[in-house]
Amino acid sequence: MSDHKSASGHTSEPASRQTPAHISEHISSVGSSVAIWLALLAGTGITVAAAFIDLGPFNTVVALTIATIKATLVVLFFMHVKYTHEKLTGLVVLSAIFWLFILLALSMADYTTRLWR
């Protein structure tokens, strides 16, 4: 197949069985993918380095915050959520996170208050 397609996936030929013109999928550029990759590697490095610095209770916060940033980058860019026209995808992602949060938060509501008087 030709290399001369535009970033939006359209060809200059009329729509054929192989390339229906109405489908416009985002095609990631190599550059942006590598940029995200480097960001993820940097995040890993910072996480490891920060682990050896005493930040008290904030060690965990820093580590999980960086992890969340990395996960967000993967979801938005590598998994194309940023580029999709479908709002439903974002809703599914947010619902999953919210439901996990329900499980964790309400369970911990029990454990953290057990010794309260």
Next chain:
Amino acid sequence: MHTSQAALDEHAHENPALLHHFATEEQQKNAASLGMWVFLAQEVMFFGGMFCAYLVYRYKYFADFGSASQQLDIKLGAINTVVLICSSLTVVLAVRAAQLGKRMALVFWLLATIFLGLVFLGIKADEYAEKFEKHHVPGASFSYHELLPSQEKLPEAERQYADPHHAEMYFSLYFAMTGMHALHMVIGVGLFGFLAYMAWRGKYTPAYYTPIENAGLYWHFVDIVWIYLFPLLYLIDRHR
């Protein structure tokens, strides 16, 4: 207008990848995509149960968990994190190759992903073997006699040891969570192997590369699970 046979005949003239119960390729693609996302939501809750268990016991036994965490090799864990991040990149490049119709590039990036996945699993196996040698595998042969973090600064008589039961709890969760993650990686590697073969046979075109895209989503999810597992399991109290 549509008898069963006539319906099949009409669709045969269209893209052979279009299944009979869909009206258009776009509908089929959107359905497959939504299906994979809903499946991933389910996976979030599946792993989430174990994260809940981990959260509860880390809250209860923080110091003992810190001691146990320090028994893991942070270098290998970090290398594995890098390996998985690279494999996510190769997946992105594979999807791109499929979108551009580059068959050999697609096969190459799929094989690269498989290779990186196998590297991850190999390092994991090595870590597991080391845990086995040190008797840190929970069960009948478990034995743990290590200090709590930063106890070496104290004189010998005052040093406190970690509670071996709580350390065993940590390792139970370690093996359960990384084991489940590794199982998902094995499935992913197998899946990519199948897709690489089909790609080599020319099955995927810019008009139809849905399996590549959806397998990619699955792989990215497995990567995200590890992105959380690494700091939670390997990096507790490392500064001490």
Next chain:
Amino acid sequence: MATAVVADTGERENYLNAGHGPKSWLLTVDHKRIALLYLISITFFFFIGGFFALLIRLELLTPAGDLVQSDTYNKLFTMHGQVMVFFFLVPAVPAVLGNFLIPLMIGAKDLAFPRINLLSWYLFIIGGLLMIFTILSGGVDTGWTFYTPLSTEFLKTNVVSAAIGIFFAGFSSILTGLNFIVTIHRMRAPGMTWNRLPLFVWAHYATSIIQVLGTPVVAIALVLVVLERLFHLGIFNPLLGGDPLLFQHLFWFYSHPAVYIMILPGMGIISEIVCCFSRKRIFGYKAMALAVLGIAVIGFLVWAHHMFVAGISVYAALIFSLLSYLVAVPSAIKVFNWTATIYKGSVTYQTPMLYAFGFVGLFTIGGLTGLFLASLGVDVHVHDTYFIIAHFHYIMVGGMVMAYLGGMHFWWPKISGRMYPEGWGKLAALVVFIGFNLTFFPQFILGYMGMPRRYHSYPPEFQILNVLSTAGATILAVGYLLPMVYFMWSMRYGKPAPPNPWNAAGLEWQTHSPPPTFNFDEDPVVTWEAYNYDEMGEIPEKPEKEEVPVAH
């Protein structure tokens, strides 16, 4: 409009006669055939669960534990619960009626993923075989709740195979839910907007959300139980620093929403039946749709009300008690709206409507008693007594099973192409209603008076109520057997059904009974609102016979 005709018999081709032989059924991807595969499977498991119930009620005829030993009795109520919950109640409406009807109701040719639909059934069968193996190898005695550390440390029975069996059934359920969500989002016919969806579809959408997001948590809980049992980990073992309540949190995080998996589809059925037999549009369509979603969401926030006396903190108990009151609100809205729909409707009392009336009343009683249980003080008194058992059987049996039977009768003509005998239908509904109330109402009193659940012997002053309950159970069993007999009878001797014997609204009634394999002769385009009964006439007295084209 040409309809396909089966060559040798001249019958119109439909999903039942298109293809014969075991392979055409066991390898089918037709959602309607898969629905029938499920129908046979869940009916089989209903018999097994019912058999255990029979033994339980026989034992409880006398105060002494004289029919079986206490260990055996533990197995009886465990197997009754596990089989009924995971292999009958959870799949029954979604996998049978949902599978059959959702594509028809939205104007699609099939579900989004027909092969995954078949996979769902096979996963269910594998789980079922593991459960049968568990029963044959002596059964499990953990209680259907698998509480640790009893299930992980102390029992010699086959906990592992039971847990794995339920794990498979769980994944069957997850895939069904996934299939429904994608189908409802992506496969609606032109003009079938969200606001025109039948409430049956809305109910299954909400159910599917619960199936997808809740089931994985119990799946992982069971995995951890299996690992703990096999490798003697300490995750739930207090002696090793584990917390038995962690299992309960993970278990009930699913198992409470699971009860909404069981009831929401039933509520969807009731909405369809009530509208048809009152010849009226549902009162408050939007509220009804939002209510099922509300029940699905709030239902995830209340699970620890099963753990009030287990050792959770008082403060957590307060939170969960408050949230549990909240979940009653959308349920109550539904009951009000069904009532308002019936009010001043043109009501007739065919069998499905009798079951619908039964549902509304019995579900209300069950739901109200749930409110009593949400109150911490009351719950401390009646927890683990027969009050709880009566509460959930009112909802599950008085509610869900009645809705299921109502739905089976309502859509039987569509599914089988035959009418069931209406007289027998009404009789069976009456027998079920009487048998049900006689079985379970005494249990409210027993529980309040203090009879504990899961005990096979009890103080003699409780005997009379127990005898009444067992008598009711026998009557109930007759009520369940009757439809099984006359449904099968109708397959051969029942009147052939026209496309729309009830003159009901809904796309499923716009196609033949039984439908052709790809559901519709022409792809539907929807231009009318749901429940457009104001534009439709009355229910025909005698169903008109469909014209059967003769082979040339």
